[in-house]
Amino acid sequence: MQVSERMKHIRNFSIIAHIDHGKSTLADRILEATQTVSKRDMEEQLLDNMDLERERGITIKARAVKLNYRATNGEDYVFNLIDTPGHVDFNYEVSRSLNACDGALLVIDATQGIEAQTLANAYLAVDANLEVVPVINKIDLPSADVDRVRNEVEEIIGIPAQDCPAVSAKSGLNIESVLEKIITDVPSPVGDESAPLKALIFDSYYDSYLGVVVNIRVIDGEVKAGDKILLMSNGTTYEVVEVGTMEPFGLCKGECLRAGEVGYITASIKSVGDTRVGDTVTLAQNPTKEALPGFKAVKPMVYAGIYPADGARYGDLRDALDKLQLNDAALSFEPETSIALGFGFRCGFLGLLHMEVIEERLEREFNLDLITTAPSVIYEIKLKNGEVKMIDNPSNFPQPDTIEIASEPLVKANIITPTEFVGGLMDLCQDRRGEFVDMKYIDTTRVELHYRLPLNEIIYDFFNALKSRSRGYASLDYEIIGYFPSKLIKLDFLLNGEQVDALSFIVHEEKAYARARRITEKLKENIPRQLFEVPIQAAIGTKVIARETVKAMRKDVLAKCYGGDITRKKKLLEKQKEGKKKMRQLGSVQVSPEAFMAVLRLDDES
Amino acid sequence: MKVKSDKANGKSGIYIHIPFCRQKCLYCDFCSFPVASAESIASYVSALVDEIERNAEKYRRRAVDTVYFGGGTPTLLTPKQFEAILTSLGGVFDISHDSEITVECNPATANEQYFAELRSLGINRVSIGVQSANQNELSALGRIHSFGDAVKTVEDAKKAGFSNVSADIMFGIPEQTEESFLFTLESICKLDIPHISAYGLKIESGTPFAKNHKSLVLPDEDSEYNMYETAVKLLSQHGIERYEISNFAKKGYASRHNLKYWQYYDYIGFGVSAHSFVDGIRYSNSRDIKAYVNGLDIRDSFERIDNRAAENEYVMLGMRLSDGIDTTLFEKRFGESFNSKFGPALSPFVKSGHVIFENGICRFSNTGFYVSNYILSSILDM
Numbered sequence: 001m002q003v004s005e006r007m008k009h010i011r012n013f014s015i016i017a018h019i020d021h022g023k024s025t026l027a028d029r030i031l032e033a034t035q036t037v038s039k040r041d042m043e044e045q046l047l048d049n050m051d052l053e054r055e056r057g058i059t060i061k062a063r064a065v066k067l068n069y070r071a072t073n074g075e076d077y078v079f080n081l082i083d084t085p086g087h088v089d090f091n092y093e094v095s096r097s098l099n100a101c102d103g104a105l106l107v108i109d110a111t112q113g114i115e116a117q118t119l120a121n122a123y124l125a126v127d128a129n130l131e132v133v134p135v136i137n138k139i140d141l142p143s144a145d146v147d148r149v150r151n152e153v154e155e156i157i158g159i160p161a162q163d164c165p166a167v168s169a170k171s172g173l174n175i176e177s178v179l180e181k182i183i184t185d186v187p188s189p190v191g192d193e194s195a196p197l198k199a200l201i202f203d204s205y206y207d208s209y210l211g212v213v214v215n216i217r218v219i220d221g222e223v224k225a226g227d228k229i230l231l232m233s234n235g236t237t238y239e240v241v242e243v244g245t246m247e248p249f250g251l252c253k254g255e256c257l258r259a260g261e262v263g264y265i266t267a268s269i270k271s272v273g274d275t276r277v278g279d280t281v282t283l284a285q286n287p288t289k290e291a292l293p294g295f296k297a298v299k300p301m302v303y304a305g306i307y308p309a310d311g312a313r314y315g316d317l318r319d320a321l322d323k324l325q326l327n328d329a330a331l332s333f334e335p336e337t338s339i340a341l342g343f344g345f346r347c348g349f350l351g352l353l354h355m356e357v358i359e360e361r362l363e364r365e366f367n368l369d370l371i372t373t374a375p376s377v378i379y380e381i382k383l384k385n386g387e388v389k390m391i392d393n394p395s396n397f398p399q400p401d402t403i404e405i406a407s408e409p410l411v412k413a414n415i416i417t418p419t420e421f422v423g424g425l426m427d428l429c430q431d432r433r434g435e436f437v438d439m440k441y442i443d444t445t446r447v448e449l450h451y452r453l454p455l456n457e458i459i460y461d462f463f464n465a466l467k468s469r470s471r472g473y474a475s476l477d478y479e480i481i482g483y484f485p486s487k488l489i490k491l492d493f494l495l496n497g498e499q500v501d502a503l504s505f506i507v508h509e510e511k512a513y514a515r516a517r518r519i520t521e522k523l524k525e526n527i528p529r530q531l532f533e534v535p536i537q538a539a540i541g542t543k544v545i546a547r548e549t550v551k552a553m554r555k556d557v558l559a560k561c562y563g564g565d566i567t568r569k570k571k572l573l574e575k576q577k578e579g580k581k582k583m584r585q586l587g588s589v590q591v592s593p594e595a596f597m598a599v600l601r602l603d604d605e606s
Numbered sequence: 607m608k609v610k611s612d613k614a615n616g617k618s619g620i621y622i623h624i625p626f627c628r629q630k631c632l633y634c635d636f637c638s639f640p641v642a643s644a645e646s647i648a649s650y651v652s653a654l655v656d657e658i659e660r661n662a663e664k665y666r667r668r669a670v671d672t673v674y675f676g677g678g679t680p681t682l683l684t685p686k687q688f689e690a691i692l693t694s695l696g697g698v699f700d701i702s703h704d705s706e707i708t709v710e711c712n713p714a715t716a717n718e719q720y721f722a723e724l725r726s727l728g729i730n731r732v733s734i735g736v737q738s739a740n741q742n743e744l745s746a747l748g749r750i751h752s753f754g755d756a757v758k759t760v761e762d763a764k765k766a767g768f769s770n771v772s773a774d775i776m777f778g779i780p781e782q783t784e785e786s787f788l789f790t791l792e793s794i795c796k797l798d799i800p801h802i803s804a805y806g807l808k809i810e811s812g813t814p815f816a817k818n819h820k821s822l823v824l825p826d827e828d829s830e831y832n833m834y835e836t837a838v839k840l841l842s843q844h845g846i847e848r849y850e851i852s853n854f855a856k857k858g859y860a861s862r863h864n865l866k867y868w869q870y871y872d873y874i875g876f877g878v879s880a881h882s883f884v885d886g887i888r889y890s891n892s893r894d895i896k897a898y899v900n901g902l903d904i905r906d907s908f909e910r911i912d913n914r915a916a917e918n919e920y921v922m923l924g925m926r927l928s929d930g931i932d933t934t935l936f937e938k939r940f941g942e943s944f945n946s947k948f949g950p951a952l953s954p955f956v957k958s959g960h961v962i963f964e965n966g967i968c969r970f971s972n973t974g975f976y977v978s979n980y981i982l983s984s985i986l987d988m
Binding site: 553569574 | 831981
């Protein structure tokens with residue numbers, strides 16, 4: 001390994017933080033301070049350029065930007081700031097982005113201190129052998145306690161923090177000290193410029209003119225236009241069309257990318273699915289010996305059926321999913337049909353946030369009204385005949401008497417909370433079939449709780465429940481630890497004696513009765529009266545475990561049709577007719593998409 | 607294709623709107639104003655006469671056999687003012703000698719002598735807004751009369767020689783119970799009149815009821831159903847049969863004017879907010895009373911009814927009648943088979959017993975009437 005003069009003036013780093021601790025704001029200030037972006041051109045949180053990201057204040061996709069900085073020592077440096085996603089759904093992407101860096105700024109809110117994601121992200125950074133530079137943010141707020149946070153960082157994470165920068169990203173206070181700290185504390189990249197090309201893919205996206213734009217960090221060697229490259233995970237080869245760097249306002253074509261540098265390549269690649277995050281790029285003729293460690297194909301963890309509210313828009317939905325998938329290799333979908341909902345897709349997501357983001361993008365960017373079925377995790381079912389099935393759709397759940405062992409995924413959950421909420425949160429975890437692992441005091445006021453929890457309990461609104469039971473103070477991080485046997489059953493719902501496939505779900509035996517009752521009640525509330533009485537039943541196999549009835553419609557309006565005002569009467573009927581067009585026929589029962597969604601929205605805290 | 611008018615079977619009706627009330631009721635969104643002065647009524651009447659006469663050329667002595675004064679409270683006019691309007695109508699239209707001429711009336715706005723004067727003008731039917739026999743309900747509706755006033759008004763009309771008297775009652779109103787509605791029904795039957803209209807309350811936007819909707823204690827859907835059911839049964843026991851969803855009459859006393867609406871005949875409206883359906887065109891006058899009094903012709907709406915719309919309207923209106931739709935008449939009128947047009951959509955409702963379709967007649971069953979909007983909005987091709 002060698003460090004050239006060129007490489008000594010490069011700093012590759014990322015910013016990590018718990019949600020809302022000010023990561024994106026700090027990134028904005030760094031962009032301004034390096035004068036890469038003038039304040040005038042600055043749009044709030046430039047790096048988060050998806051509407052959704054800006055609204056939710058979270059980063060969904062990783063992206064990188066190259067900045068130039070003249071330090072107080074008079075020398076010029078190149079900063080590559082690699083922004084990482086900020087949510088547990090995207091932990092793998094985070095870890096790959098971090099591998100493209102040599103250091104990380106760990107932003108901590110001076111009023112909140114360390115939170116679950118602060119820890120989780122710090123551990124990810126340490127695992128990636130990064131130099132972690134704490135930055136204490138929001139020191140302009142009256143409740144800021146910088147000294148307490150410094151001590152926390154040293155005690156809990158175990159990295160020195162007495163002289164770490166304390167800033168206000170919002171007001172721009174002390175931003176210079178962060179830039180200088182990057183130069184002194186973040187190591188410059190190391191790598192062999194003359195070795196065969198070895199580069200890490202940390203992101204890719206589809207551009208309609210360039211094809212897939214692959215963001216890479218070059219570890220060894222160099223890459224330029226015309227090179228034949230090999231993607232090591234799948235053995236595909238491409239010819240590089242263009243290389244360059246990511247400047248704040250767009251791509252900037254360059255000559256070549258060399259060891260230590262961060263940039264992009266294009267190579268007429270048609271799908272981001274071919275350029276998996278974490279994969280290693282090398283030269284086809286002169287490949288590197290070993291791929292970079294840690295690659296794995298991301299697998300969806302949560303599945304749900306997505307249907308167009310208007311069945312005629314199935315084609316539009318397919319086109320929209322195709323387009324989103326161009327840029328989101330983690331999204332999977334395949335056609336499915338539901339008797340109740342018609343034609344739609346079974347979609348796989350990294351997690352609930354990912355699912356919500358996809359739903360919102362479909363609705364906003366493609367103007368689709370959707371019906372989404374209850375999210376489900378993947379269950380592993382071992383049949384008595386020895387066959388093992390992975391079930392992502394309740395409709396495919398095998399007959400109970402054919403099942404040998406049913407297993408569900410468990411997670412290791414790490415919850416950080418002020419001590420006063422511990423009782424309530426332990427109840428919550430207990431209620432969600434959690435298994436207590438241990439509890440640690442971070443200081444006298446805060447506790448770190450560890451539980452093993454079924455993933456399917458977490459996807460049912462666990463996060464909101466956690467927030468409401470801790471007045472917003474508790475934070476959560478989790479990782480999947482594997483499949484474990486569980487007493488799983490499939491719960492079906494019948495309207496007027498006919499099973500509504502889209503309402504079925506897989507649930508733990510103990511939870512079946514309560515949930516059956518809740519959903520039948522919700523159905524009763526939300527199904528409008530029909531011309532006939534509608535019995536609602538919840539059943540396990542043929543055994544009915546809950547029942548409600550929607551009474552028959554008795555009368556509709558018999559108002560005065562006044563003085564020959566037929567137009568008004570007509571409008572009333574037209575409106576009623578419009579409403580009916582949107583209705584879904586569930587067997588012989590008509591239900592509006594809104595009602596359907598209201599039933600599926602599971603808020604266990606209510 | 608232009609709608610074929612059906613002059614051979616029915617003459618036109620005339621509707622005159624009188625937009626004044628002593629006080630506006632809390633549920634009312636019809637065009638009416640608290641009466642300001644005798645002068646304002648007088649200038650409105652002269653504007654009405656102007657409008658009628660302006661249209662002399664257009665209507666050229668068209669044959670008419672019903673005239674309906676609706677409101678508001680038409681009985682705030684003097685008999686002389688009725689006379690002026692009827693005279694001007696007579697000058698423009700060919701009003702048949704056996705016409706039905708109705709005046710709407712609110713209790714305590716007319717006495718025996720007043721009614722006698724109306725009769726002498728050829729007015730032969732009165733429709734009285736009784737609404738309820740329970741004082742608490744009348745107050746809740748914002749009505750300014752008592753049930754005693756209503757009884758006296760009915761008796762005065764009868765004494766003055768009116769045999770064709772109608773009363774409006776309401777169900778589904780605040781504070782009402784099934785028992786209290788039964789009391790209203792029984793009280794109204796004691797008045798021994800040949801025509802009753804029973805309307806369900808609908809909360810219209812912009813009314814005080816709409817603003818206070820949440821604080822209103824209204825009977826639920828099931829009680830409303832029972833009330834309507836009781837009305838149908840009890841009135842029938844008194845020989846007052848349902849001939850239209852909300853209208854009940856003894857034999858020979860169905861409102862000929864209202865039937866014009868349901869049987870799809872032409873009617874011509876005069877006055878603010880008055881609706882007309884003439885030669886395949888629906889239009890309504892503006893609600894702007896100031897402009898109207900100044901002689902301005904402003905239309906709120908204007909719609910040429912094409913053949914498809916006409917078929918739908920015909921069914922929407924005709925199905926309100928107990929007699930339903932005579933499919934032979936439908937075919938004669940539109941040159942298209944009723945069965946091929948509406949049969950498929952109707953068939954589930956025939957199967958469920960909500961619609962009866964036999965011997966060329968299509969009509970709602972008793973249960974079908976209750977949910978007529980639901981069924982109509984399913985079968986109409988709008």
